[in-house]
Amino acid sequence: MLGKLSWAAIPFGQPIPLLAGAVVLVAILAVLAWVVIKGHLPYLWHEWITSVDHKRIGVMYVLLAMVMLLRGGSDAIMMRAQQAIAFQSQGYLPPEHYNQIFSAHGTIMIFFVGMPFVIGLMNLVVPLQLGVLDVAFPTLNSVGFWLTATGALLVNISLVVGEFARTGWLAFPPLSELVYSPGVGVDYYAWSLEISGVGTLVAGINLVTTVLKLRTRGMTMLRMPMFCWTTLASNLLIIAAFPILTATLTMLLLDRYLGFHFFTNEAGGNVMMFMNLIWAWGHPEVYILVLPAFGIFSEVVSTFSGKALFGYRSMVLATMAICVISFMVWLHHFFTMGAGPNVNAVFGIASMIIAVPTGVKIYNWLFTMYGGRVRFATPMMWAVGFMVTFILGGLTGVLVAVPPADFLLHNSLFLVAHFHNVIIGGVLFGAFAGYTYWFPKAFGFRLHEGLGKAAFWFTFAGFYVTFIPLYAAGMLGMTRRMQHYDVAEWRPWMIVAAIGMVVMIVGVIFQVLQLAVSIRRRAELRDATGDPWDGRSLEWATSSPPPVFNFAVLPNVTGEDAYWTIKSKAKQESLELREPDYRDIEMPRNSPTGFVCAFFASVMGFALIWHIWWMVILGLVGAFATFVVFAWRDHEEYVIPAHEVARVDRANRAERRAAMNFAGNPT
Amino acid sequence: MTDTTLPYSAHGDPHHLRGLVDDALGHEGPAPKRIVTGYGFWLFLLSDIVMFSCFFASYAVLLGQTAGGPSGAQLFDLRNVAAETALLLLSSFTCGLASISVDLRNARWYQAAMAATCVLGLGFLALEFREFSDLVARGAGPTRSAFLSAFFTLVGCHGLHVSVGILWLLTMMAQVYAKGFRADIRRRLLCFALFWHALDIIWVAIFSVVYLVGSAV
Numbered sequence: 001m002l003g004k005l006s007w008a009a010i011p012f013g014q015p016i017p018l019l020a021g022a023v024v025l026v027a028i029l030a031v032l033a034w035v036v037i038k039g040h041l042p043y044l045w046h047e048w049i050t051s052v053d054h055k056r057i058g059v060m061y062v063l064l065a066m067v068m069l070l071r072g073g074s075d076a077i078m079m080r081a082q083q084a085i086a087f088q089s090q091g092y093l094p095p096e097h098y099n100q101i102f103s104a105h106g107t108i109m110i111f112f113v114g115m116p117f118v119i120g121l122m123n124l125v126v127p128l129q130l131g132v133l134d135v136a137f138p139t140l141n142s143v144g145f146w147l148t149a150t151g152a153l154l155v156n157i158s159l160v161v162g163e164f165a166r167t168g169w170l171a172f173p174p175l176s177e178l179v180y181s182p183g184v185g186v187d188y189y190a191w192s193l194e195i196s197g198v199g200t201l202v203a204g205i206n207l208v209t210t211v212l213k214l215r216t217r218g219m220t221m222l223r224m225p226m227f228c229w230t231t232l233a234s235n236l237l238i239i240a241a242f243p244i245l246t247a248t249l250t251m252l253l254l255d256r257y258l259g260f261h262f263f264t265n266e267a268g269g270n271v272m273m274f275m276n277l278i279w280a281w282g283h284p285e286v287y288i289l290v291l292p293a294f295g296i297f298s299e300v301v302s303t304f305s306g307k308a309l310f311g312y313r314s315m316v317l318a319t320m321a322i323c324v325i326s327f328m329v330w331l332h333h334f335f336t337m338g339a340g341p342n343v344n345a346v347f348g349i350a351s352m353i354i355a356v357p358t359g360v361k362i363y364n365w366l367f368t369m370y371g372g373r374v375r376f377a378t379p380m381m382w383a384v385g386f387m388v389t390f391i392l393g394g395l396t397g398v399l400v401a402v403p404p405a406d407f408l409l410h411n412s413l414f415l416v417a418h419f420h421n422v423i424i425g426g427v428l429f430g431a432f433a434g435y436t437y438w439f440p441k442a443f444g445f446r447l448h449e450g451l452g453k454a455a456f457w458f459t460f461a462g463f464y465v466t467f468i469p470l471y472a473a474g475m476l477g478m479t480r481r482m483q484h485y486d487v488a489e490w491r492p493w494m495i496v497a498a499i500g501m502v503v504m505i506v507g508v509i510f511q512v513l514q515l516a517v518s519i520r521r522r523a524e525l526r527d528a529t530g531d532p533w534d535g536r537s538l539e540w541a542t543s544s545p546p547p548v549f550n551f552a553v554l555p556n557v558t559g560e561d562a563y564w565t566i567k568s569k570a571k572q573e574s575l576e577l578r579e580p581d582y583r584d585i586e587m588p589r590n591s592p593t594g595f596v597c598a599f600f601a602s603v604m605g606f607a608l609i610w611h612i613w614w615m616v617i618l619g620l621v622g623a624f625a626t627f628v629v630f631a632w633r634d635h636e637e638y639v640i641p642a643h644e645v646a647r648v649d650r651a652n653r654a655e656r657r658a659a660m661n662f663a664g665n666p667t
Numbered sequence: 668m669t670d671t672t673l674p675y676s677a678h679g680d681p682h683h684l685r686g687l688v689d690d691a692l693g694h695e696g697p698a699p700k701r702i703v704t705g706y707g708f709w710l711f712l713l714s715d716i717v718m719f720s721c722f723f724a725s726y727a728v729l730l731g732q733t734a735g736g737p738s739g740a741q742l743f744d745l746r747n748v749a750a751e752t753a754l755l756l757l758s759s760f761t762c763g764l765a766s767i768s769v770d771l772r773n774a775r776w777y778q779a780a781m782a783a784t785c786v787l788g789l790g791f792l793a794l795e796f797r798e799f800s801d802l803v804a805r806g807a808g809p810t811r812s813a814f815l816s817a818f819f820t821l822v823g824c825h826g827l828h829v830s831v832g833i834l835w836l837l838t839m840m841a842q843v844y845a846k847g848f849r850a851d852i853r854r855r856l857l858c859f860a861l862f863w864h865a866l867d868i869i870w871v872a873i874f875s876v877v878y879l880v881g882s883a884v
């Protein structure tokens with residue numbers, strides 16, 4: 001009846017996951033109870049859960065990322081604590097638990113923190129920057145978000161029902177094959193990534209179509225803000241790379257469920273085929289995450305330097321070069337495979353070449369700051385912190401791109417330090433920069449500056465104290481993923497890293513405080529102008545938060561200049577006393593399709609993990625029924641009548657005009 | 668709603684985006700909905716082809732890994748494959764007829780052509796099913812060797828696509844029957860036709876790489 005599921009699946013003997021699970025469960029129930037008692041449920045359902053508004057979906061993506069960041073961060077704290085303690089002892093985490101933690105940490109941080117954070121920001125900002133009403137496929141957008149949330153849900157369920165993979169975040173066979181991992185851990189891993197991978201693919205198709213086919217009049221490709229370019233590159237990579245992940249995990253699942261022999265040790269299976277396939281996805285994935293961050297830094301640096309981005313066209317070229325070359329370097333993840341010196345040389349050189357366009361970008365940002373009036377607001381702090389940190393991470397990356405060096409450093413903590421150096425210093429700093437930069441646009445009030453700067457400094461300092469010791473330990477020969485060790489000279493570095501972790505925790509606390517304090521003081525932090533940073537692109541030409549239709553009249557981009565003039569003109573138009581000719585606007589209707597799809601996907605994923613076959617069929621039938629019901633809708637859209645558009649827009653204009661005059665800044 | 672409708676605009680052209688003279692460098696603004704939908708679906712098809720290419724690659728890698736079991740030359744019946752190919756290519760032709768009848772707004776021809784496509788698709792699936800069950804009965808199932816795992820996965824994935832396509836096809840027949848050739852339904856039909864033809868392209872690759880190359884080894 002319930003497949004492999006029984007009471008034995010709940011780890012009553014292990015206090016840590018059980019306690020963590022209980023706390024999370026209580027928190028969820030408390031929030032749900034509060035929502036129901038306060039009567040917020042209809043509001044949540046109509047305004048958020050069924051919303052197809054790209055801004056709302058973007059906010060939900062970012063929220064998901066931040067919640068999962070706390071989960072992945074807790075894993076990190078436990079690992080650093082374990083390695084600080086487990087010198088010539090077992091520490092406090094038994095091996096099978098420790099192995100789940102490092103696997104979950106990597107999986108969560110990449111798939112459920114990095115991905116939703118950047119996709120959320122792209123969702124929120126790109127249609128506004130392009131001057132359009134919504135993304136190309138609003139309902140699919142909602143489906144994509146909810147499928148990502150399904151994946152996150154399954155990973156979290158594994159905390160208390162069953163177990164998570166003990167194989168590392170990429171589940172290399174033969175360890176991940178049924179013979180060596182007979183439990184449900186790898187199945188949790190694979191199904192949650194299969195489901196959220198579909199969600200990511202949908203988001204990628206949506207954003208590429210939006211950038212290429214839905215730009216306001218006059219917004220030619222070379223007038224787009226840099227963030228739109230990096231969004232395009234990143235989502236092209238999603239379309240080309242995520243199907244590889246889907247196919248690879250499908251093969252692994254066929255091995256595990258039906259006894260196929262893709263990656264098994266016997267019957268001709270080929271383990272290295274898995275490595276090649278997974279990294280053919282995995283390396284582009286790195287750029288899927290970091291390219292949007294590069295876009296964010298481009299926006300932030302030029303805004304806070306009060307200058308147009310230096311070398312815009314070279315930046316576009318560098319972005320697209322990275323987009324292409326990122327598919328030609330995957331083998332550097334396993335130089336030790338034994339492909340021979342020629343193959344390794346080709347991939348080593350390609351890996352060094354891809355550093356060139358990245359270097360071009362760094363110089364462009366530096367020259368943008370050069371001679372500008374630089375304002376060190378929180379987003380700019382993150383950007384400058386990124387430049388310093390990312391250069392270091394990039395240099396160690398070029399170092400391990402040299403095959404002979406890689407043979408020594410492969411699988412050591414040096415490598416761990418390197419990729420945290422680029423992912424924290426690049427993606428996470430970028431995400432935080434984007435979060436503080438666009439928060440006022442999304443909600444109409446700024447985040448508290450002082451607390452934001454405190455969060456930056458603690459995270460920045462904590463990062464160095466945590467990860468520089470890992471470089472050193474790696475040089476001393478410490479391999480990654482060690483549950484305990486006996487080498488005395490590694491110990492001090494592990495203790496320093498644990499102290500760094502504490503500093504980073506303080507940074508996280510300030511980040512949470514910043515949000516809480518800013519919400520409480522939202523009246524005094526209110527930004528009525530719609531353009532709190534004196535920004536340079538179209539999203540700042542509308543009110544904050546923007547009306548559901550973004551622009552009462554689509555901006556008309558005529559200038560040849562960089563997007564600064566575009567924004568100035570659009571903003572002037574939207575503020576001047578002469579009103580435009582308001583027309584009716586058709587907007588996509590809200591739809592529960594995404595949520596219902598995700599519900600059935602969750603049921604099906606859970607049933608597949610536990611081999612509950614009748615429930616799998618139920619999920620499939622439900623998904624098809626949802627598809628048909630959605631296809632049978634007669635009214636996909638609703639009309640906002642011209643007088644309503646006019647009413648909303650007039651109120652926004654009046655408020656913004658008043659705020660601008662008060663600030664003594666007529667434009 | 669017509670084909671020239673802009674995304675989310677009420678009366679065809681609320682912002683006067685159409686028909687305005689543009690300068691050479693100008694950009695006309697958001698594309699019509701039909702273009703947007705078709706473009707997005709093309710992107711999906713490309714991603715689907717990337718997925719198939721992974722299965723093709725794994726087939727190529729594992730082609731010789733028969734683990735002492737039967738090889739392609741011993742297993743493949745090219746006459747059966749030729750019949751499958753004929754059915755699928757014919758179904759693409761009838762699918763093309765259905766697209767023409769959509770353009771002509773001829774519901775009777777449309778339903779007839781779609782029904783023919785469905786029957787041909789089912790015929791293809793029946794032949795494939797027979798081939799698979801025959802192989803399994805001869806002890807050459809997917810668990811026998813890495814080569815057969817790759818074979819069943821690649822060809823089976825295509826078969827799964829055809830099955831989903833038939834489910835979609837039936838849904839579209841019902842939709843046109845219930846609602847007629849509405850603009851949104853015509854956009855879906857455009858996507859369906861693209862999907863069905865893409866399956867043909869993949870089949871051509873399967874025919875050449877899996878069956879022709881496979882039976883030479």
